[in-house]
Amino acid sequence: MVQKNSTAQSAPRGRPRSFDTDEVLDRVRDTFWRYGYAGTSMDQLSAATGLHKPSLYGAFGDKKKLYLAALDNYLADVRAEFAEAFAIPDLFESLEAMTEWSIDKFMGKDELGTGCFMMHTAMPEASEDPDISRAVRESMDSLDRALVRRFEKAMEAGQISAEADPHALAMVMVANHYEISGRARAGYARAELRALADRAIKLVKAMAGAPA
Amino acid sequence: MVQKNSTAQSAPRGRPRSFDTDEVLDRVRDTFWRYGYAGTSMDQLSAATGLHKPSLYGAFGDKKKLYLAALDNYLADVRAEFAEAFAIPDLFESLEAMTEWSIDKFMGKDELGTGCFMMHTAMPEASEDPDISRAVRESMDSLDRALVRRFEKAMEAGQISAEADPHALAMVMVANHYEISGRARAGYARAELRALADRAIKLVKAMAGAPA
DNA sequence: CTATTTATGTACCTTACGGTATAGTACAGA
DNA sequence: TCTGTACTATACCGTAAGGTACATAAATAG
Numbered sequence: 059m060v061q062k063n064s065t066a067q068s069a070p071r072g073r074p075r076s077f078d079t080d081e082v083l084d085r086v087r088d089t090f091w092r093y094g095y096a097g098t099s100m101d102q103l104s105a106a107t108g109l110h111k112p113s114l115y116g117a118f119g120d121k122k123k124l125y126l127a128a129l130d131n132y133l134a135d136v137r138a139e140f141a142e143a144f145a146i147p148d149l150f151e152s153l154e155a156m157t158e159w160s161i162d163k164f165m166g167k168d169e170l171g172t173g174c175f176m177m178h179t180a181m182p183e184a185s186e187d188p189d190i191s192r193a194v195r196e197s198m199d200s201l202d203r204a205l206v207r208r209f210e211k212a213m214e215a216g217q218i219s220a221e222a223d224p225h226a227l228a229m230v231m232v233a234n235h236y237e238i239s240g241r242a243r244a245g246y247a248r249a250e251l252r253a254l255a256d257r258a259i260k261l262v263k264a265m266a267g268a269p270a
Numbered sequence: 271m272v273q274k275n276s277t278a279q280s281a282p283r284g285r286p287r288s289f290d291t292d293e294v295l296d297r298v299r300d301t302f303w304r305y306g307y308a309g310t311s312m313d314q315l316s317a318a319t320g321l322h323k324p325s326l327y328g329a330f331g332d333k334k335k336l337y338l339a340a341l342d343n344y345l346a347d348v349r350a351e352f353a354e355a356f357a358i359p360d361l362f363e364s365l366e367a368m369t370e371w372s373i374d375k376f377m378g379k380d381e382l383g384t385g386c387f388m389m390h391t392a393m394p395e396a397s398e399d400p401d402i403s404r405a406v407r408e409s410m411d412s413l414d415r416a417l418v419r420r421f422e423k424a425m426e427a428g429q430i431s432a433e434a435d436p437h438a439l440a441m442v443m444v445a446n447h448y449e450i451s452g453r454a455r456a457g458y459a460r461a462e463l464r465a466l467a468d469r470a471i472k473l474v475k476a477m478a479g480a481p482a
Numbered sequence: 483c484t485a486t487t488t489a490t491g492t493a494c495c496t497t498a499c500g501g502t503a504t505a506g507t508a509c510a511g512a
Numbered sequence: 513t514c515t516g517t518a519c520t521a522t523a524c525c526g527t528a529a530g531g532t533a534c535a536t537a538a539a540t541a542g
Binding site: 070071072073074075076109110112113116117 | 488
Binding site for chain 1: 303304305306307308309382383384385389390391393394395396397398400403404406407410437438441442444445446448449452453455456457458466469470472473476477
């Protein structure tokens with residue numbers, strides 16, 4: 059009991075895992091992404107990860123916990139990327155970076171068109187599963203806040219008019235974000251998504267006005 | 271062979287159906303709506319409609335055809351309601367009616383929060399199923415066109431500035447529409463959806479300017 | 483080296499899935 | 513009334529679903 063909360067150097071006791079959890083979660087995420095939560099079987103996940111089912115169950119619990127782990131993984135990734143984009147000093151470069159990343163992600167591998175992982179795999183379950191529903195709400199709120207803060211920062215930096223409404227501006231970008239996700243999954247071409255994003259950025263420019 | 275394409279008055283030959291197809295499709299739609307396409311079983315649909323499975327298979331084919339029939343049903347409903355809303359002479363009353371109807375639909379029975387049927391049941395399947403993907407694209411295009419036409423009509427009627435951009439205005443309403451759907455399914459309250467819609471309408475007002 | 487702990491791999495369990503065979507039933511037409 | 517036809521009801525089929533028992537393997541602790 060001496061070293062109760064032992065730090066990282068002490069190796070775990072039994073046989074070590076033969077896989078990297080994050081890599082596995084990436085494969086899991088990609089599989090759920092294509093086929094949806096209900097549409098993905100544990101056998102598919104087993105095949106996609108190369109792990110046998112008992113390993114998956116041992117490491118993550120059950121299908122839902124595995125999904126939630128993949129969702130967390132995805133959302134953390136989004137938050138990190140957006141934080142990076144929003145750290146760019148110029149507002150419109152920020153928005154450009156944000157939309158560019160989204161469109162890349164939403165097109166997916168081989169320009170297949172997969173949309174937002176959360177929108178198209180978590181939302182169908184959200185009406186029946188309060189855990190998933192809460193995760194979605196938290197993520198939406200988080201994106202709202204991040205965008206509002208970004209616009210407030212731009213106002214403080216004098217990049218846009220002091221009379222601009224950060225909440226209205228954030229709404230435009232958020233709604234555009236979700237729309238692009240839907241269009242991507244419906245099979246619209248990258249150029250069409252880009253045009254939508256550009257339109258939104260242009261609108262933000264018009265709304266935000268010249269710096270006072 | 272005389273009356274090959276007989277008109278409606280000739281009754282069908284065998285035992286008549288004991289159910290009304292549209293009523294059944296409504297129940298089917300509601301069930302898919304809650305649990306998603308993959309998350310809904312034929313047994314659930316059988317229970318929800320009160321029909322035994324052979325009747326469902328006999329009338330609709332298989333699960334996917336049954337789903338597509340429910341989707342068609344839903345989309346026809348949306349088109350009809352929006353056509354009605356867009357027939358209101360005043361533009362902003364039109365938009366009010368459109369959003370009011372959407373929010374009602376998206377909240378669902380008992381304010382449970384179900385979102386748009388197409389967005390949350392068809393989209394997850396869209397990345398793997400070209401039939402569903404195409405139906406979604408057609409529906410999105412149709413809503414785009416309807417909104418653009420509505421704004422053009424408002425311009426012709428001198429309700430908004432002749433310099434306004436109908437496509438930009440339509441984009442705002444469409445993106446807002448899909449966003450409200452997502453928020454509804456994530457469990458946001460009706461008042462929050464209403465506030466989002468009002469913000470979009472307010473933005474449209476600002477963008478459209480006073481009639482020249 | 484031995485005991486303990488944890489992960490792996492195979493094989494399997496129970497249940498639920500989409501779909502159907504078959505026997506019976508209600509109608510139109512002759 | 514008889515016949516053909518289409519729908520209904522029950523019971524069922526083969527398969528795939530989520531999840532696990534159990535024997536084995538690889539590590540640490542003593």
